[in-house]
Amino acid sequence: MSDPETTPAARRRNPAKPIALIVILLLAGLIVLYAMTDRLAPASSRGIVSAQVVQVAPRVSGEVVAVRVEDDAVVRTGAPLFEIDPRPFELAVRQAEANLENTVQGIDASGASLVSAQAGVTQARTALENAQAEAERTFRLEERGIVAAARGDDARASIADAEARLTSAEASLESARLQLGSGGEDNPAIAAAQAALESAQYDLASTTVTAPHFGVVTNVTLSEGQFVSAGSPALTFIDAEAAWITLDLRENQLQLVDAGDPVGLVFDAVPGEIFEGRVQSIAWGINPGRNVAGGLVVNQPTNRWFEPARRIPVRIELAGGMDAWPERARVGGKVHGVVYAGGTDGPVAWMASALQRLRSWTSYLH
Numbered sequence: 001m002s003d004p005e006t007t008p009a010a011r012r013r014n015p016a017k018p019i020a021l022i023v024i025l026l027l028a029g030l031i032v033l034y035a036m037t038d039r040l041a042p043a044s045s046r047g048i049v050s051a052q053v054v055q056v057a058p059r060v061s062g063e064v065v066a067v068r069v070e071d072d073a074v075v076r077t078g079a080p081l082f083e084i085d086p087r088p089f090e091l092a093v094r095q096a097e098a099n100l101e102n103t104v105q106g107i108d109a110s111g112a113s114l115v116s117a118q119a120g121v122t123q124a125r126t127a128l129e130n131a132q133a134e135a136e137r138t139f140r141l142e143e144r145g146i147v148a149a150a151r152g153d154d155a156r157a158s159i160a161d162a163e164a165r166l167t168s169a170e171a172s173l174e175s176a177r178l179q180l181g182s183g184g185e186d187n188p189a190i191a192a193a194q195a196a197l198e199s200a201q202y203d204l205a206s207t208t209v210t211a212p213h214f215g216v217v218t219n220v221t222l223s224e225g226q227f228v229s230a231g232s233p234a235l236t237f238i239d240a241e242a243a244w245i246t247l248d249l250r251e252n253q254l255q256l257v258d259a260g261d262p263v264g265l266v267f268d269a270v271p272g273e274i275f276e277g278r279v280q281s282i283a284w285g286i287n288p289g290r291n292v293a294g295g296l297v298v299n300q301p302t303n304r305w306f307e308p309a310r311r312i313p314v315r316i317e318l319a320g321g322m323d324a325w326p327e328r329a330r331v332g333g334k335v336h337g338v339v340y341a342g343g344t345d346g347p348v349a350w351m352a353s354a355l356q357r358l359r360s361w362t363s364y365l366h
Contacts (some may be wrong), residue, residue: 005300040342041352042253055233059206074250089204096197117173245316256341271363
């Protein structure tokens with residue numbers, strides 16, 4: 001007599017088969033969902049807070065006589081950072097003034113007004129150069145929507161004012177030249193003396209190193225008595241008005257990602273809150289780390305079954321510009337980002353948003 005447990009009917013009633021089928025279907029569904037999420041709402045926890053870091057270097061060499069900032073100080077545009085001993089440069093200006101006076105006296109005229117007018121031109125030209133440098137940066141931020149249009153209007157007004165001051169100073173200088181008479185208007189010796197004086201005045205003005213724009217001074221190791229060389233970095237300056245997030249995504253996640261796509265961002269420094277951003281650009285290339293020896297690429301053997309996926313940096317900016325940046329975020333801080341390449345509506349986007357919300361809450365714990 002046959003065992004009832006081995007009959008075909010009993011085998012058909014084996015509960016392992018439907019459970020195995022459910023597990024397989026569930027795994028297949030998860031794989032499909034994972035693939036769809038990677039295309040429609042790619043996410044990465046490898047986001048980094050990035051900003052423009054400037055190594056501030058003096059234009060002239062000399063001994064530091066004063067450090068005007070402390071470590072991690074927030075400074076405004078034009079705020080003095082440190083000062084170089086001005087005495088050698090003051091002497092150079094006095095020497096250049098004396099040379100110009102002597103040259104002018106050679107044609108039986110007074111050079112006092114010429115010296116004064118030349119100083120005004122140097123100051124006005126320096127102010128215009130600073131205004132133009134700051135304005136160009138403001139215009140770039142305005143085009144990307146990081147700063148308000150009013151900031152751009154203020155920058156244009158500053159340039160116009162600086163240009164007007166320079167025009168007035170140059171008119172005063174030309175008037176002083178005309179007062180010298182026909183012998184001094186086009187005298188090459190006077191022109192050379194004026195150029196030497198302007199150079200000396202510019203070097204003297206450069207002994208006070210100022211902040212290029214609004215930002216933070218960090219890692220300050222400069223001290224009084226230290227000698228600094230022209231062009232050598234002396235301070236580290238972080239631009240507080242040009243920050244962004246660099247989000248590393250795998251190549252296959254970039255299939256539908258375009259500039260302007262909305263992004264959800266979670267800063268580890270601000271747990272529990274999701275910030276809105278947008279894709280600003282996608283990097284066109286990375287360094288794969290291939291070495292070259294003897295003019296040939298070195299083979300890189302690997303014992304891995306699968307080659308690791310390449311990750312491409314994606315630049316993300318906050319939707320509200322710099323005004324929306326969290327105060328606690330620091331350069332180099334970690335950020336989790338979800339790019340809604342398929343839009344913010346739909347089941348995939350809703351699920352990705354819910355998972356990121358959950359992640360923002362759990363970030364309190366790690």
